[in-house]
Amino acid sequence: MxxxxxxxxxxxxxxxxxxxxxxxxxxxxxxxxxxxxxxxxxxxxxxxxxxxxxxxxxxxxxxxxxxxxxxxxxxxxxxxxxxxxxxxxxxxxxxxxxxxxxxxxxxxxxxAPLKQAADWALQYRALWEQRLDQLDSYLQQLQQKPVKGAPGQAAPKPTPKVSKPRTRKTRHHD
CATH class of the missing domain: 1.10.10.10 (Winged helix-like DNA-binding domain superfamily/Winged helix DNA-binding domain)
Structure with missing residues (x-):
């Protein structure tokens, strides 16, 4: 067929x-x-x-x-x-x-259409609340860490950079 x-x-x-x-x-x-x-x-x-x-x-x-x-x-x-x-x-x-x-x-x-739009947006509410809570806890962690160079703290001493002295290669002439 x-x-x-x-x-x-x-x-x-x-x-x-x-x-x-x-x-x-x-x-x-x-x-x-x-x-x-x-x-x-x-x-x-x-x-x-x-x-x-x-x-x-x-x-x-x-x-x-x-x-x-x-x-x-x-x-x-x-x-x-x-x-x-x-x-x-x-x-x-x-x-x-x-x-x-x-x-x-x-x-x-x-x-009715407003309810449909609200229901659609409500699907994402839990997600955004979770992300905002994570952002809040991260910001609290940042506030608890000491800040370098903040007033009332001694500035850290710069560490000197140690480098090897250069040696010059000598050329041998025949």
Missing amino acids: FSRSTPVDAHLHSFLDKPIWFTEYLTYQLINRLENYLDQDHLSVTFAALADPTRRAILARLAQGEATVGDLAVPFELSAPAISKHLRVLARAGLITQGRDRQYRPCRIAP
Whole structure:
């Protein structure tokens, strides 16, 4: 049915010879990796949205409660289109939701992406606490060692450098 003339054909043929459970397993693995990639991508979008101080201030205001676009624009010296752009970035990241109430568009904070970002950062907390503890103990060790040339201590005497006297080789002339 298949010729094994090229390495690619041989690889494909060997794959097709596998039992059905093997192909199902590979499909399952591929889907899991794709989901992990999409989760990482969503996390990147969240952090990109949080990178701007204006958007962080908007989220801080929304943490107090629902607000309209006009209410959110008041503390900033930005145009309405600029505020709308910030809100679109936050909405695309899933950090806010916008409703519609007649001509008003009230915004609400959506905490799920923030929790995902916090959970991701929490994975590294123990590591950084351990490294900071190691740095603290190292700095304490440095403070306990005497410092050369510190006030109140006698300066160490320089050791003279002893060298062998040079001897000149004599040339013998015939």
